[in-house]
Amino acid sequence: MIAALLARRESLLLLATALLVAAVTWRFPAFAAPGNLAAVFNDTAILIVLALGQSAVILTRSIDLSVAANLAFTGMVVAMLNEAHPELPLALLVLVSLGIGLALGAINGLLVWKLGIPPIVVTLGTLTIYRGMAFVVSGGAWVNAHEMTPAFLDTPRVVIAGLPVLSWIALAAIAAAFVLFTRTALGRAFYATGGNPTAAVYAGVDVGRTRFAAFCLSGLVAGACGYLWVARYAVAYVDVAAGFELDVVAACVIGGVSIAGGIGSVAGAVLGALFLGLVKNALPVVGVSPFWQMAISGAVIIAAVAINARAERAKGRIILREAGAVA
Secondary structure, eight states: OHHHHHTSHHHHHHHHHHHHHHHHHHHOGGGGSHHHHHHHHHHHHHHHHHHHHHHHHHHTTOOOTTHHHHHHHHHHHHHHHHHHOTTSOHHHHHHHHHHHHHHHHHHHHHHHHHHOOOHHHHHHHHHHHHHHHHHHHHTTOOEEGGGSOHHHHHGGGOEETTEEHHHHHHHHHHHHHHHHHHHSHHHHHHHHHHHOHHHHHHTTOOHHHHHHHHHHHHHHHHHHHHHHHHHHHTEEOTTTTTTHHHHHHHHHHHTTOOTTSSOOOHHHHHHHHHHHHHHHHHHHHTTOOHHHHHHHHHHHHHHHHHHHHHHHHHHHHHHHHHHHHHO
C-alpha cells in the first residue's frame, strides 16, 4: 500500500513539501506556525488559481504564456476604472475583469482553433500585445493605493473563519476545478484531447472547440486574478506580474501536469503551486540570495520535467509489454 502511494506523483510531492517545511522549521521553528503557513497559502493563492486554469490548457496539449499579461492588462483596466469612477460597485468591476480576461482568452483560443497556429506562438505574441495594451491604456502611469477605494483594496483581505477572502477564493477554485476535471464531459474532453487527439475525434470530441474552451477558462481565471493581484498588492502598473507566467507553468509541471498533454490532476497542480510558493518563501528565511532562488527554482522545474518524461516513457514500455503479451 505504501509503495502504491509513493508511486503517485501527488504523494511524492506532498512528502517533498512536508520535508521542505520540516527542514526549514528545524532551523527556524516559527516557519511551521499555523499562522505563517496560512500566510504562505494566502501568498500562493493567486498562483494556485492561475495554475488550475493553465492545467486545463496544458491537458489539451497546449500552453498559455499570456496569462500574466492578461492579468496585468485586466488589473490595470479595473484599477483605472476604480480611480476614475469610485462610485462603481465592486461587483461590477469584478464582472469587468472576468469579461476582459475571458475575451483575451477567447482570442488566444480562436487563433489556435480557427487559424491552426501553434499555441506557444499565439500566446507569445499575445503576451506582448496584452502588455502593450496595458501601456497604451495607462500611458505608462501607475495607479497607487491612495487612488483606489477602500472596498476595492480591502475585500480580498477580509478575514472569514481565520482565512482571508483571497484564500477562500483559492479553495473555491480548487473545488470547482476538481468537479470540472473529474465530473464533467468538458473535463474528460480536456484529457482526451491531450492524450490522443486523433482518438478523441473518433470518440466524438471536438478537439478545436475543447482547446478553445480551455483557453477561455485560462483567460477567465487570469481576469479574476487581475483584480485580486492589484487589490492585494495595492498597485497597478504595466509590468505587474512580469514573468509570472513561467511560475504558473512551473507549478503545473512540478505537479505532474504533462507538457505532452492528457496527464495531470487538480491535486498535482495545487501541490506544485504550494511547493513553489514554499520554496520562494523558505529560501529568504534561510538567507539564500535572490539570484540563487531563481537558479534553485529553475533546477526544480528541470527535475520535474525529467521525472515526468521518465514516467511517461516507463508507462509506454508497460503498454508495449502488455500489448506483446496479448499478441
